[in-house]
Amino acid sequence: MSVPTACKTVLASSIAKPFAEELKDGVKQLEKKPVLVGFLANADPAARMYADWTGKTCEELGFGYELREVPKERLEEAILDANDDSAVDGILVYFPVFGGTQDQYLQQVVAKEKDVEGLSHIYIQNMYQNVRFLDEAQTQKSILPCTPLAAVKVLEYLGVYNAILPYGNRLYGKTVTVVNRSEIVGRPLAALLANDGATVYSVDITGVQKYTRGEGLRHVKHVVSETDLDLEHAAKISDVIITGVPSPDYKFPVEFIKNGAVCVNFSSEKNFSPEVKQRASLYVPMIGKVTITMLLRNLLRLCVNAQERKHAAAAKT
Amino acid sequence: MSVPTACKTVLASSIAKPFAEELKDGVKQLEKKPVLVGFLANADPAARMYADWTGKTCEELGFGYELREVPKERLEEAILDANDDSAVDGILVYFPVFGGTQDQYLQQVVAKEKDVEGLSHIYIQNMYQNVRFLDEAQTQKSILPCTPLAAVKVLEYLGVYNAILPYGNRLYGKTVTVVNRSEIVGRPLAALLANDGATVYSVDITGVQKYTRGEGLRHVKHVVSETDLDLEHAAKISDVIITGVPSPDYKFPVEFIKNGAVCVNFSSEKNFSPEVKQRASLYVPMIGKVTITMLLRNLLRLCVNAQERKHAAAAKT
Incomplete structure (x- = not known):
């Protein structure tokens, strides 16, 4: 069977390139370097490859990245700790962990302020409802699932x-x-x-x-x-x-x-x-x-949201 | 095969009875009669039976109940409307609707302030984490899944x-x-x-x-x-x-x-x-x-939480 050459194959790396450039510039304009924490709690080689990729991309584009490997029984506590840790700006969990609905539960444990995947219920609901902001004053943009x-x-x-x-x-x-x-x-x-x-x-x-x-x-x-x-x-x-x-x-x-x-x-x-x-x-x-650059784009937006909230709180006092 | 009489079969109605009495008293102490809205968006006879049961129990114990039948494609909007409607105190969805993860999504659309089933993520997380209150001042009790x-x-x-x-x-x-x-x-x-x-x-x-x-x-x-x-x-x-x-x-x-x-x-x-x-x-x-009485117990608690919030807001102004 002969394959005609009319079809053009497009690689994700070409599509990701302009976003990567945007991200490099965006990071420089933040008050501090954003730190993404990835949680690996399984032995899935695809998840580890994705984790390695994230780390590499973060380094190239000027983001901080830390991979935390935890036994799956400790994952919930580890996420809660990262939620409360002001040194952590974004959280990413490499699923599957337990599989099924238990993973869906864990996904929601990630604080929405740090959810770079955009999988918190409120983000998904806003997307379905076509709502673009988190607050009535429209200072906090909603995040889209990456x-x-x-x-x-x-x-x-x-x-x-x-x-x-x-x-x-x-x-x-x-x-x-x-x-x-x-x-x-x-x-x-x-x-x-x-x-x-x-x-x-x-x-x-x-x-x-x-x-x-x-x-x-x-x-x-x-x-x-x-x-x-x-x-x-x-x-x-x-x-x-x-x-x-x-x-x-x-x-x-x-x-x-x-x-x-x-x-x-x-x-x-x-x-x-x-x-x-x-x-x-x-x-x-x-x-x-492309997904990884969107994830970092979400991280950037979360950092901007956090800066906005900080400034708004400072202006109030 | 002879069945020995040593085993005692206990019916749910006997177990539910003392809770039903408690609920009758509890309702009388509220500022207004609580209204529960049930959403039926499927043709499942078990769901309809459960809906009928809920209605009957509500009537017996002094709660208001309204069954809203909606096509499943309109359910999300209908829940959002009930979330915003101050005449509605509690919301109950009779699942399955679409089945699977889409139902899990819909469950989270119910406002946590009206979630009588106690299935909002924060309630489940609090239960797993053994956290009993929603706020630091401990005025808002968390709800348990019914x-x-x-x-x-x-x-x-x-x-x-x-x-x-x-x-x-x-x-x-x-x-x-x-x-x-x-x-x-x-x-x-x-x-x-x-x-x-x-x-x-x-x-x-x-x-x-x-x-x-x-x-x-x-x-x-x-x-x-x-x-x-x-x-x-x-x-x-x-x-x-x-x-x-x-x-x-x-x-x-x-x-x-x-x-x-x-x-x-x-x-x-x-x-x-x-x-x-x-x-x-x-x-x-x-x-x-017993589950239905627990659901109404949750409704009572949600109403008390709402009263507390109202009084706290009034005291502030």
């Missing part, structure tokens, strides 16, 4: 977001299939894309949901509705296919991909086989490096 | 808690097996029992964990450790066996039950076969009615 945010930045880089359209409507007319509906990536991503004007088919093993932007009672936010489409029919009308299935055995069926579609994989496993290039116009095999 | 709390009250009623021992140590010397380690019942229950002095074997499909009370860095709290015991060996040394497997097919193996053990089932399915009576000394086939 993996969905990275996927958005990838789509911006690839030109899927149309910069001619007004901000907040730049995906208008685009159809996207997202294979994964987890609470930490797939569902937030579907909501983000719908908030920006796309029609999104969100797929998991239970079926397909359709996300569009609607007029919420409170804010303009996404609307979820029933759909009769299955994966095949959703994919075949999609301009963009995004996969995030955490299994080495899963491969997205090449025959479902529309000619010229944009294909992006955010799973640490390869969800597309090499034949994807026979159909796709643009293909991004993994986005981890 | 099903684990109900299980504790059942064990108190059955005399498993020994009132001669000091408060906080009344399970000292007792061994308990809990079959279920969900974040909303099984794990909190194991922690609560360990905090009161028991050795708890917490069982789920991934294996057995051992919970004991330790000396935490911050507070005296439970410690989780590895164990070589499997379900059979844990159960055979247990004074109490508590089951909560949400499946009609699951039956706890009778041959694992120590003679004279106390057996309690909190699942809506019958996790013990009738033969349990050949081994157990006390058997509680279901605890739903």
Whole structure:
């Protein structure tokens, strides 16, 4: 089978580069060097690789980084200590630890003021509700979950977001299939894309949901509705296919991909086989490096939020 | 097979009775009648039965109750509206709605000030950390998750808690097996029992964990450790066996039950076969009615907390 050269493979490192430059500048403008603490409480080689990557990126861009290895039974206490430690600006936990709902509990133990992943409930709720600030005075910006945010930045880089359209409507007319509906990536991503004007088919093993932007009672936010489409029919009308299935055995069926579609994989496993290039116009095999820059961007924002709070408190006294 | 009469079956209604009397008195002392809103967004007959029960109990005990039926796509907005509505004192969602992690997300959308189930992250974290108050001044009591709390009250009623021992140590010397380690019942229950002095074997499909009370860095709290015991060996040394497997097919193996053990089932399915009576000394086939009284006890506490906050704010101005 011959692979046409029309498909362009785009590497995460190229996409991450301009953000990395921004981060270097941003760090210099802070009152002190931000310190990120990573918690490793498992023996998962993928988690350790991610930890090494984070450390390396932090060093390159001028952030402090400390890796703390703790037995999983001590992790909750260790996070609580870091929450209370003023020398720590950001906290990152390398999951899975126990797996399942216990990990979801641990995620929420991280103080929202230090949650660089943007997985605290209030951040996710604000994202679903399309709320951009944490306070009524609008001095504290809300944080976006870093993996969905990275996927958005990838789509911006690839030109899927149309910069001619007004901000907040730049995906208008685009159809996207997202294979994964987890609470930490797939569902937030579907909501983000719908908030920006796309029609999104969100797929998991239970079926397909359709996300569009609607007029919420409170804010303009996404609307979820029933759909009769299955994966095949959703994919075949999609301009963009995004996969995030955490299994080495899963491969997205090449025959479902529309000619010229944009294909992006955010799973640490390869969800597309090499034949994807026979159909796709643009293909991004993994986005981890973009995710790490988004995580540091969140850290920067958390530091700015903290400075704002400090100054506001000082002005009061 | 003959069933000896030595085993006493105890019904939840008997256990709930004294709490119901307490609640009737408590309601009368509030400044206004508390209103509980229940959200039903599924067609599950068990959820509707639970909703009917809640309504009936509310009426009997002097609480206001309103059932709101909403399509599941509108549930998040409906909860947010109730959060902001000063006429609503307590909110209860009848799960499952979407199932899985999306339900865990929805649970956290309920404002903690109105969360009668006690499932807001901060309540669960406080319980695990053995923290009893929400504020440093100790005017706002934390809420306990209602099903684990109900299980504790059942064990108190059955005399498993020994009132001669000091408060906080009344399970000292007792061994308990809990079959279920969900974040909303099984794990909190194991922690609560360990905090009161028991050795708890917490069982789920991934294996057995051992919970004991330790000396935490911050507070005296439970410690989780590895164990070589499997379900059979844990159960055979247990004074109490508590089951909560949400499946009609699951039956706890009778041959694992120590003679004279106390057996309690909190699942809506019958996790013990009738033969349990050949081994157990006390058997509680279901605890739903106790759970509802605990839920209303939480509502009462939330109302008292709200009154305290109102008075504190008035005193300031």
